[in-house]
Amino acid sequence: MQWFSISSPDRRLTFALVTMGACFLSACAPVQPWERGRLAQPGMALEADALLAAMDEHVYTSKEAASGSIQPAGGGCGCN
Amino acid sequence: MVLALMLVSVSPLLFASDRGELAPEFTLPLLASDDSQSLSDHRGHWVYVDFWASWCGPCRKSLPVYEALYQELAASNFRILAINLDEFEQDATRFLADHPVSYTVLWDPAGLTPATWQVQAMPTSFLLNTEGQIVQKWAGFELSHIEEIRNAMVQHQQP
Amino acid sequence: MKRPSPRIRALLASSLGLPGFQELLAAEAPEDSFEYQFTHYDEEPIPQASLQEGDPDRYKINSHQLRWVKNLDSSYTLTVGYLHEAMSGSSPWFVIPDSDGRALQVMSGATIREKRDQVDVSLGRRDGDYTHTLGLGYSTEDDYRARYASYSGKKELAKGLAAYSWGFSYSDDEINPTDAQEFARVVTASRDAWSASFGFSQVLNQNAVFQTGASLTRQTGFLSDPYKLALVNSFLLPDQRPDSRTLFAWTNQLRQYIPSTRAALQLDYRYFRDSWNIQAHTLSAAWVQPLATSWELTPSIRYHSQKAPDFYAPYFPVPPQGEYWSSDYRLATFGALSYRLNLAWRHERFKVSAGLEMYDSEGSLAISGTPQDTPGLVDFWRANLSFTVNP
Numbered sequence: 001m002q003w004f005s006i007s008s009p010d011r012r013l014t015f016a017l018v019t020m021g022a023c024f025l026s027a028c029a030p031v032q033p034w035e036r037g038r039l040a041q042p043g044m045a046l047e048a049d050a051l052l053a054a055m056d057e058h059v060y061t062s063k064e065a066a067s068g069s070i071q072p073a074g075g076g077c078g079c080n
Numbered sequence: 081m082v083l084a085l086m087l088v089s090v091s092p093l094l095f096a097s098d099r100g101e102l103a104p105e106f107t108l109p110l111l112a113s114d115d116s117q118s119l120s121d122h123r124g125h126w127v128y129v130d131f132w133a134s135w136c137g138p139c140r141k142s143l144p145v146y147e148a149l150y151q152e153l154a155a156s157n158f159r160i161l162a163i164n165l166d167e168f169e170q171d172a173t174r175f176l177a178d179h180p181v182s183y184t185v186l187w188d189p190a191g192l193t194p195a196t197w198q199v200q201a202m203p204t205s206f207l208l209n210t211e212g213q214i215v216q217k218w219a220g221f222e223l224s225h226i227e228e229i230r231n232a233m234v235q236h237q238q239p
Numbered sequence: 240m241k242r243p244s245p246r247i248r249a250l251l252a253s254s255l256g257l258p259g260f261q262e263l264l265a266a267e268a269p270e271d272s273f274e275y276q277f278t279h280y281d282e283e284p285i286p287q288a289s290l291q292e293g294d295p296d297r298y299k300i301n302s303h304q305l306r307w308v309k310n311l312d313s314s315y316t317l318t319v320g321y322l323h324e325a326m327s328g329s330s331p332w333f334v335i336p337d338s339d340g341r342a343l344q345v346m347s348g349a350t351i352r353e354k355r356d357q358v359d360v361s362l363g364r365r366d367g368d369y370t371h372t373l374g375l376g377y378s379t380e381d382d383y384r385a386r387y388a389s390y391s392g393k394k395e396l397a398k399g400l401a402a403y404s405w406g407f408s409y410s411d412d413e414i415n416p417t418d419a420q421e422f423a424r425v426v427t428a429s430r431d432a433w434s435a436s437f438g439f440s441q442v443l444n445q446n447a448v449f450q451t452g453a454s455l456t457r458q459t460g461f462l463s464d465p466y467k468l469a470l471v472n473s474f475l476l477p478d479q480r481p482d483s484r485t486l487f488a489w490t491n492q493l494r495q496y497i498p499s500t501r502a503a504l505q506l507d508y509r510y511f512r513d514s515w516n517i518q519a520h521t522l523s524a525a526w527v528q529p530l531a532t533s534w535e536l537t538p539s540i541r542y543h544s545q546k547a548p549d550f551y552a553p554y555f556p557v558p559p560q561g562e563y564w565s566s567d568y569r570l571a572t573f574g575a576l577s578y579r580l581n582l583a584w585r586h587e588r589f590k591v592s593a594g595l596e597m598y599d600s601e602g603s604l605a606i607s608g609t610p611q612d613t614p615g616l617v618d619f620w621r622a623n624l625s626f627t628v629n630p
Contacts, residue, residue, distance in 0.1 A: 070450070071391070077383060
């Protein structure tokens with residue numbers, strides 16, 4: 001698949017990100033149930049404010065050429 | 081904080097018993113107070129030990145329910161010792177301002193007691209009989225726990 | 240320390256698998272909630288110096304969103320969403336060069352007024368470590384209609400310290416451009432999209448959570464913009480894009496707690512690539528700072544950079560190599576920076592939140608690719624106000 005080949009500046013960036021990811025994973029430490037207070041803060045949630053996230057996705061995908069997230073996609077719009 | 085750590089002395093010993101395990105002893109400061117209490121101070125009463133924190137979602141539901149149970153059984157020999165595990169004391173006091181309780185709340189920011197008591201979820205609670213033995217354990221919170229507490233107290237009543 | 244006795248271990252074992260725990264990535268029931276959000280979106284007018292013809296005033300959109308989450312019992316959760324938006328303004332139509340070869344924008348003449356309504360319903364089911372969610376949605380406007388369905392799942396591992404998630408979705412869209420006869424637009428057309436995604440999240444330690452995932456989407460059908468034209472070799476031709484497109488996105492999220500100020504740092508990165516040879520990087524960073532009791536201030540910054548497909552040009556002095564062409568500014572090579580400030584107030588069962596975003600796109604902000612003179616690149620601001628109640 002020709003389109004899947006990654007050009008060199010992108011390859012460097014991808015490598016940097018994968019390396020960063022591996023470092024994070026190696027820093028894994030067991031977290032006891034009573035030690036999860038910091039992780040329970042609203043700002044630490046992976047799934048953000050649903051309405052704001054939906055509006056962000058709608059605005060950015062209507063004005064930019066990229067899209068895609070871990071959540072399943074919705075329908076399109078005739079946005080100009 | 082330093083004071084709190086000094087006051088904490090957790091007995092690692094668990095005594096075998098034909099009626100159940102003797103609950104591990106602890107001495108902890110009262111929340112927002114210089115006083116402290118030990119589990120053994122309450123020997124001779126049914127004691128319900130509840131591990132909770134202000135950030136724990138189900139605890140928003142459990143505290144008011146436990147308070148109602150405590151009020152109802154105030155005349156009997158039933159006590160509640162709530163062990164708060166917040167890192168910051170003010171998070172707990174602010175939470176209790178919105179969900180006031182009249183039972184005893186202890187503070188263990190270092191998380192020494194839940195480690196000894198093998199807490200595996202938040203909240204977790206234990207019912208101890210008048211001998212200080214563990215009769216039943218609950219992980220998580222459901223409204224049905226209240227009925228189970230009553231049943232356990234009846235079932236495990238000393239002869 | 241002494242190992243727990245058999246009786247204690249039996250008590251521990253009985254605690255596993257019960258509901259009502261505080262677990263982080265776990266299948267815990269969401270709280271019942273009712274949310275409303277108002278958003279005003281406002282695009283800056285095209286500068287007179289870049290405007291050849293038409294109305295310089297671009298889109299203004301007012302949106303109202305409602306979301307209702309209701310736990311039907313201990314395992315089923317129903318979520319209903321509704322969106323209404325009203326748009327007005329003109330939009331970029333095509334680009335022509337002036338006598339010096341500088342690109343000038345021609346805007347649609349009359350102000351477009353349009354409304355869009357969207358309804359989403361989803362049903363989630365928690366079953367031990369698993370959560371399954373089925374969703375259906377419908378979006379309708381004068382000239383566009385979308386019907387879509389999705390399934391997503393999640394499996395919790397390591398007592399809520401890690402989770403897998405996956406999802407599939409399908410959308411069936413129909414386009415019926417207005418004034419099709421008058422402007423020789425396609426009268427009716429359709430497109431559809433299949434999408435699959437996979438993700439993995441992991442609590443790293445007491446202070447950090449990381450999530451990585453990828454999605455693959457396949458679009459087929461009429462993927463051109465029926466309202467846009469391109470100047471090709473001095474002819475004005477309808478926008479013409481390939482009738483299929485495969486999109487790939489790799490997303491990463493990190494949440495890092497900062498103990499000194501009790502703040503949360505949110506870092507997100509997405510790499511995007513598609514079969515039209517569009518490439519994009521999107522990075523965002525937010526600092527969620529709790530203030531005095533109940534208040535929370537969140538400044539954030541977002542950077543997006545994209546490289547145009549080969550069939551994009553503001554205009555085509557000579558016919559393009561392939562059989563496709565587009566002068567839609569949204570396909571151009573550009574970079575965009577946006578800044579947002581959000582203030583939230585939370586108390587007990589209520590949350591009120593207000594935010595303001597400024598978005599600025601420029602060819603020169605692109606990280607890769609060669610930006611072309613694209614007068615239609617958009618700058619906008621957006622303000623939102625939302626209320627949440629947990630009854």
